[in-house]
Amino acid sequence: MENELLQELITCNNTKIAMIILDGLGGLPEVKGGKTELESARTPNMDALAEDSNLGLSIPVRSGVTSGSGPGHLGLFGYDPVEYQIGRGAMEALGVDFDLKPDDVAARGNFCTVDDKGYITDRRAGRLPSCESEKLISLISGICIDDVTFDVRMVKEHRFALVMHGDGLGSNVTETDPLMTDTLPLEARATNKDSEKTARLVNKFLAIVSEKLKNLIPANMITLRGFAQLPKIPSFKERYGLNAAAIAVNGMYKGVSRMVGMSVLPVHGESPADEFSTLESFWSEYDFFYLHIKKTDTAGEDGDFWRKVHAIEEVDMLLPRLTALNPDVIVIGGDHSSPAVMKFHSWHTVPLLMYGKYVRADCISEFGERACTRGSLGVIPAKDIMPLVLANSGRLAKYGA
Amino acid sequence: MENELLQELITCNNTKIAMIILDGLGGLPEVKGGKTELESARTPNMDALAEDSNLGLSIPVRSGVTSGSGPGHLGLFGYDPVEYQIGRGAMEALGVDFDLKPDDVAARGNFCTVDDKGYITDRRAGRLPSCESEKLISLISGICIDDVTFDVRMVKEHRFALVMHGDGLGSNVTETDPLMTDTLPLEARATNKDSEKTARLVNKFLAIVSEKLKNLIPANMITLRGFAQLPKIPSFKERYGLNAAAIAVNGMYKGVSRMVGMSVLPVHGESPADEFSTLESFWSEYDFFYLHIKKTDTAGEDGDFWRKVHAIEEVDMLLPRLTALNPDVIVIGGDHSSPAVMKFHSWHTVPLLMYGKYVRADCISEFGERACTRGSLGVIPAKDIMPLVLANSGRLAKYGA
Numbered sequence: 001m002e003n004e005l006l007q008e009l010i011t012c013n014n015t016k017i018a019m020i021i022l023d024g025l026g027g028l029p030e031v032k033g034g035k036t037e038l039e040s041a042r043t044p045n046m047d048a049l050a051e052d053s054n055l056g057l058s059i060p061v062r063s064g065v066t067s068g069s070g071p072g073h074l075g076l077f078g079y080d081p082v083e084y085q086i087g088r089g090a091m092e093a094l095g096v097d098f099d100l101k102p103d104d105v106a107a108r109g110n111f112c113t114v115d116d117k118g119y120i121t122d123r124r125a126g127r128l129p130s131c132e133s134e135k136l137i138s139l140i141s142g143i144c145i146d147d148v149t150f151d152v153r154m155v156k157e158h159r160f161a162l163v164m165h166g167d168g169l170g171s172n173v174t175e176t177d178p179l180m181t182d183t184l185p186l187e188a189r190a191t192n193k194d195s196e197k198t199a200r201l202v203n204k205f206l207a208i209v210s211e212k213l214k215n216l217i218p219a220n221m222i223t224l225r226g227f228a229q230l231p232k233i234p235s236f237k238e239r240y241g242l243n244a245a246a247i248a249v250n251g252m253y254k255g256v257s258r259m260v261g262m263s264v265l266p267v268h269g270e271s272p273a274d275e276f277s278t279l280e281s282f283w284s285e286y287d288f289f290y291l292h293i294k295k296t297d298t299a300g301e302d303g304d305f306w307r308k309v310h311a312i313e314e315v316d317m318l319l320p321r322l323t324a325l326n327p328d329v330i331v332i333g334g335d336h337s338s339p340a341v342m343k344f345h346s347w348h349t350v351p352l353l354m355y356g357k358y359v360r361a362d363c364i365s366e367f368g369e370r371a372c373t374r375g376s377l378g379v380i381p382a383k384d385i386m387p388l389v390l391a392n393s394g395r396l397a398k399y400g401a
Numbered sequence: 402m403e404n405e406l407l408q409e410l411i412t413c414n415n416t417k418i419a420m421i422i423l424d425g426l427g428g429l430p431e432v433k434g435g436k437t438e439l440e441s442a443r444t445p446n447m448d449a450l451a452e453d454s455n456l457g458l459s460i461p462v463r464s465g466v467t468s469g470s471g472p473g474h475l476g477l478f479g480y481d482p483v484e485y486q487i488g489r490g491a492m493e494a495l496g497v498d499f500d501l502k503p504d505d506v507a508a509r510g511n512f513c514t515v516d517d518k519g520y521i522t523d524r525r526a527g528r529l530p531s532c533e534s535e536k537l538i539s540l541i542s543g544i545c546i547d548d549v550t551f552d553v554r555m556v557k558e559h560r561f562a563l564v565m566h567g568d569g570l571g572s573n574v575t576e577t578d579p580l581m582t583d584t585l586p587l588e589a590r591a592t593n594k595d596s597e598k599t600a601r602l603v604n605k606f607l608a609i610v611s612e613k614l615k616n617l618i619p620a621n622m623i624t625l626r627g628f629a630q631l632p633k634i635p636s637f638k639e640r641y642g643l644n645a646a647a648i649a650v651n652g653m654y655k656g657v658s659r660m661v662g663m664s665v666l667p668v669h670g671e672s673p674a675d676e677f678s679t680l681e682s683f684w685s686e687y688d689f690f691y692l693h694i695k696k697t698d699t700a701g702e703d704g705d706f707w708r709k710v711h712a713i714e715e716v717d718m719l720l721p722r723l724t725a726l727n728p729d730v731i732v733i734g735g736d737h738s739s740p741a742v743m744k745f746h747s748w749h750t751v752p753l754l755m756y757g758k759y760v761r762a763d764c765i766s767e768f769g770e771r772a773c774t775r776g777s778l779g780v781i782p783a784k785d786i787m788p789l790v791l792a793n794s795g796r797l798a799k800y801g802a
Contacts, residue, residue, distance in 0.1 A: 033762070064791060066792065066798070069801075095802075374775070
């Protein structure tokens with residue numbers, strides 16, 4: 001829906017909305033003619049809810065496009081993921097739980113090896129073990145140059161995320177990784193005027209880091225790439241009038257939620273059951289809850305069909321704890337497909353269930369890809385889900401007389 | 402999908418794609434409650450392929466719009482037919498196999514009859530027989546004025562296509578056909594500066610033609626209309642990274658294919674079987690094959706329900722020759738509907754089958770309009786087919802992290 005129209009129609013009330021996202025939910029059969037992961041899972045609670053719901057299939061970004069989790073979530077949250085793009089560096093920083101602010105500049109970093117002339121001999125410092133990286137990061141994090149601080153946090157092995165915090169920073173800065181060996185790291189260069197300060201300070205930072213690491217072969221230098229700031233994006237409160245909360249275990253999902261102005265709630269533990277406990281604890285405090293399940297995607301990417309099935313079944317068993325709270329609207333869906341047989345994200349449409357007290361139920365008592373094909377929501381862009389959520393919760397006024 | 406996004410995601414590989422287009426495929430039942438042409442056809446091979454495919458219905462241009470074959474094909478090839486328009490003159494020239502170049506200007510022409518004062522007495526020269534037209538065309542084709550050549554080729558009866566080839570031509574030129582009798586043919590006028598040379602030379606050409614035909618009543622003059630150039634359109638190679646080939650018998654389809662940069666392959670004969678022979682011969686040489694079947698549309702336009710049924714059955718019997726080549730992706734669809742009961746193109750959606758090694762099959766073992774309504778592709782604009790083809794052939798990279 002056009003932003004202006006949405007703004008004109010938004011009203012507020014006391015309804016409660018829950019959006020349960022099973023990461024990479026969509027799947028494929030293991031064998032030709034067989035069932036997908038979701039179809040194979042025993043999901044009596046989802047099936048019962050489906051009976052009273054609308055079913056459909058969502059397109060995360062555009063038809064045929066395999067979506068990353070970032071764009072996939074923007075779509076679910078009602079933001080066109082082509083209009084709002086989260087740069088690589090920002091994504092990396094969100095992924096390691098940086099509380100990235102709108103003016104911060106983030107980048108992806110690598111430890112690398114250089115010879116005594118400064119030429120890169122190994123772009124990944126021999127894939128430095130994470131425990132080694134941790135020690136080095138403590139040496140290069142927290143450096144302050146002029147009024148800008150450089151915070152560094154480990155991602156994995158030789159990879160880290162850098163966040164620059166200060167005034168007057170821009171992210172139009174070229175990468176310092178030459179993407180080949182036997183050459184010097186590149187200088188950072190600003191590609192617009194607003195990023196000149198950033199480039200200048202990045203080069204100073206690199207000189208300081210080089211000095212600090214110089215005797216620490218194999219990780220005696222770093223490269224930086226994917227400089228990015230968060231997109232300027234209206235919050236859930238501004239856009240929908242919703243006080244929204246996020247329940248997620250992994251950094252990136254918390255980060256994307258924070259970016260759209262959700263409160264990120266504490267989860268004691270890492271299991272879906274722990275996340276449902278958080279949901280119960282905070283139920284009275286927010287209008288909208290986004291609850292993220294990671295296991296489904298991890299199993300899909302690992303190619304473990306049955307682990308994905310079991311992850312879905314685990315969520316199904318927890319579902320009565322949600323329905324007991326009597327939400328006005330429940331969405332169950334995914335940010336993209338991750339079929340176990342492909343061991344990767346895919347372009348396939350994603351099963352979608354929308355329960356609401358006033359839905360015109362499809363009376364299909366099954367939640368699965370083929371069942372969703374028969375649903376009345378049809379095949380819709382993920383960004384169209386939120387307007388339907390708002391409608392079903394009575395939060396969109398009549399348009400025109 | 403937005404062009405920029407598509408460009409960003411395109412990758413190349415060695416997959417093979419076949420798009421089989423049955424012209425005017427969509428139909429209507431002969432009697433209320435009955436079956437359409439496609440539903441009536443015995444299509445065991447398409448039905449078996451449907452079982453392992455996604456089904457849906459395509460909208461050639463926009464909901465409710467009856468599409469010509471030109472826009473219908475642009476949509477199938479992934480170009481929005483409202484954004485890219487092929488003018489009437491260009492269409493006519495493509496239809497008679499002119500190898501129209503981007504800077505050429507084409508027009509539709511009529512032989513007409515004028516009296517001794519030059520007033521039009523018959524706009525169609527008594528619907529001159531084609532054999533007579535052929536002789537006259539030899540008199541007026543190949544004329545060169547300044548650096549511009551005027552090539553003329555017969556369409557049918559009194560109708561011909563004109564192509565102007567030379568530098569500095571524009572197509573914003575008014576028509577010379579007054580669309581009524583008892584009046585002089587109009588002068589060609591340029592409606593923008595870039596077309597002034599064209600208008601000037603067209604008027605010179607008309608004077609020469611008038612002189613050459615003056616004693617050849619009833620066809621002693623011509624009129625010209627629909628001046629047009631090809632739209633500036635990115636090629637399949639530029640847009641999709643695909644080496645594409647077209648297999649078609651009729652001029653217009655070869656022309657539209659050539660316009661998007663496909664190689665038009667030779668077909669020895671005119672039957673669908675001959676076209677499949679070409680497909681087999683060139684299978685190793687291209688990534689993408691478009692194969693066009695004309696018979697279905699001709700039968701539909703002739704109002705011959707069962708001839709259309711048989712044309713579909715003929716293609717079905719040839720399908721094993723395609724599947725034996727083991728394509729990664731197969732599309733079977735149409736450029737528009739041509740229901741025999743309407744004897745004309747229509748706005749109805751068009752059955753669409755998309756087979757791929759990684760489709761989440763709909764498990765519907767029938768290819769027909771009503772079966773396609775139940776398919777998971779839903780009702781989609783034809784221009785969204787190509788992104789799905791690219792996805793299914795592994796040619797679109799992941800979007801975002």
